[in-house]
Amino acid sequence: MIELLPLLLFVVVFIVLLFGYPVAFSLAGSALLFAAIGYVTETFDPVFLEAIPNRIQGILSNELLIAIPLFVFMGVMLEKSKIAEELLDTMGQVFGGMAGGLGLSVTLVGMLLAASTGIVGATVVTMGLLSLPTMLRRGYSPEISTGIICASGTLGQIIPPSIVLVLLGDVISSSYQQAQLDQGIFAPDSVTVGDLFFGALIPGLILVSLYALYIIVIAIISPEKVPPIPEDERKVSKELWMQVLTVLIPPILLIVLVLGSILGGIATPTEAASVGSVGAIVLSCFKRTFNLNILQKVMRSTTEVTAMVFMILIGASVFSLVFRGFGGDDLVRNFLVDLPGGVFGAVLLVMIVMFLLGFFLDFIEITFVVIPIVAPILLTMGLDPVWLGIMIALNLQTSFLTPPFGFSLFYLRGVAPDSISTPQIYRGVIPFIGIQLFVLGLLAYWPALATWLPNVVYG
Template sequence: MSELLPLFLFAGAIIVLLLGYSVAFSLAGTGLLFAAIGAWTGHFDVVFLEAIPNRLFGIMNNEVLIAVPLFVFMGVMLEKSRIAEELLDAMALMFGPMRAGLGISVTLVGMLLAASTGIVGATVVTMGLLSLPTMLRRGYDPKVATGIICASGTLGQIIPPSIVLVLLGDVISSAYQQAQIDQGMFSPETVTVGDLFLGALIPGLILVLAYILYLLFKAVVDPKSVPAIPQAERDAVDDLTARVLKALVPPILLIGLVLGSILGGFATPTEAASVGAVGAIALSMMRGNFSYTVLKQVMKSTTEVSSMVFIILVGASIFSLVFRGYGGDDLVRDFLTDLPGGVFGAMAIVMLVIFLLGFFLDFIEITFVVVPIVAPILLTMGLDPVWLGIMIAINLQTSFLTPPFGFALFYLRGVAPESVSTMQIYRGVIPFILIQLVVLSLLAYWPALATWLPEVVYG
């Protein structure tokens, strides 16, 4: 019976979450409640709880995690600078003569916004407000329109600089060190956020290409669902080239500045994030959209998002500590190592569990609760940490799209017109979920898609 207590702890946390209680306090509260019950029944050693202050201090003292509020600030500031609006207008006119051209424009703008902001909620809401009415007015099938907006909005999960990759970089690095200790060895080598940024570039671009190919396929088999923009509308625009360049150059420069400084080894992710935040302010000033009111709104949003991330991290740390105190990590290790198929079977089960949990839990809870438990075990079995991190990141991306609790679906439902039903949104994302699973399978078959670029750059 005692060996099942970690499972009861995990199940209890999920039940409390599904009841609608706050994530951070659900995790911490469930962990402390089970710790108290275990101490009373003699199944839990309260000495484990003495590590809580050190864990909390480690979270607050972690320089890598400082990049989170800075990237959030950059993303929210760019949202206020109307970059998305200009990009959408310019791209739509450029690809307008093609069937599915507007959808392709939304995909490319989503990619650029992902590389500029890394915030899924802001991207989906912005794209929904700007592009969905236009797509519907021009005759797009609501399912195709809502699907491409949700899918392109979630590209911020995988295309760097991504907040998910920052968080995963910290978790995978700790798991890698734990795996080395478990194997009786330790070296100064570790996994950095820059490694994950590089590893995510090729899979992220493949995902974008797959979305575009799907839209082109729709243009062939069902052209009425993705009509072209009338030529007369394009002809009414003066100097299209200058308009496109004006919309494209600023965000590309900012992306190059942030990512180039990280990948070139000139700055840490935290330092590059601060450069990005300052660059976002500069772009807002250039467009005449910067003011005290805007700065106040951006700082408020940044504080809210950052506080949510860190308080969840605190709750997840307490929960995982109690889980380890009950021997949960040993239970999971024994289960995974005894599976048929060895490391392949263990990895397949972990990916399936993360995918299913994405139906109900947010990526932050999965990152902070599930990944620290399974990652050290998988790394001990010989998996590459960068490949593992990118596999988990793409899998987590699906959590934003999977009904019934995909957050991208909620974001779009909040701004979509009443003429678009919730069921149309749900049905619209299904092809893109399948595309993500295909890309995940490709990455599983060819790990070099994630590991080749970091090896070339960093040797």
């Protein structure tokens, strides 16, 4: 029975989360309750809890994690500056003359917003408010419209600069160093966020291309589901291309400044995020949308998101310590090592478990609770840390789309008109979940999709 306590702890946390209690307090509270029970029954050594202050200090002094509030600030500021609105209108005019053109424009804008903000909720809500009424008015199928918007919004999970990749960079680096120490390597290498950014570029572009291909196929097979914009509502070429230049240049310039400085080794992710935050303010001033009221709203949203992330991280650290105190890491290690199929079987099981957890848990919870447990074990088996990080990132991306608790579905449900039913939204995302799983399988079969670019850049 004692050996099953770590699993029982995990089950209790899962049940508490399903009751709707805050994640951070659910993790820490359940862990401390089990620690108290373990102390009374002499099955838990309280010395593990003595590491909590050091863990919290390490979290709050981690320079990499400062990038999170800066990237959030940049994303929310860009949302308030109406850049997304102008991009959607312009791209809709460029591609609107062809069947499926509005769908393609939403996908491309989703990619640009992902590369400039990385905030899924803001992207989905913005495109839901601006694009969904237009697509429905043009005769687009409700399922296809909602599926395109939800899936395009999740591109911020995999296309740099992604908050998921920033968080994963910290967790994977710690796991990789732990795996090397377990193997007797006392001068361990590390994995940087830049490694993951480079590794995510090719899979991210493949994902965007397959989204676009799916829309084109629908346009060929059933053009009535994705009709073009009537000719009398399109802008003339000269006027349109001038608008394209003025609308595209600012966000592309910001993307180059932020991503280029990171990928070029000129700045750390934290430094680049600060440049992006200032750049977002400059763009907002340029668009004449910046004022103290907007700044106050942006700062409030940034504070709320940042506080949530750091509280979850602290709660997950407490959970991790108690889980290890009960021998949970040894239990998981022995189980994965003894699986049939060796490394392949272990990776397959972990990916399946993460995918299923994504039906009920947010990516932040999975990142901070599950990955620190399984990643050191998988990396000890000889897996490439960048490849494993991108595999996990792609898998976590599906958590935004999988019913019943996919956050993109909730975001869109909150702004969609009453004529759109929840089952229609669920049906709309199924093909895109299939595309994401296909890319995940492609990456599993061909790891070079994630490892080739970092190896070329860093040698």
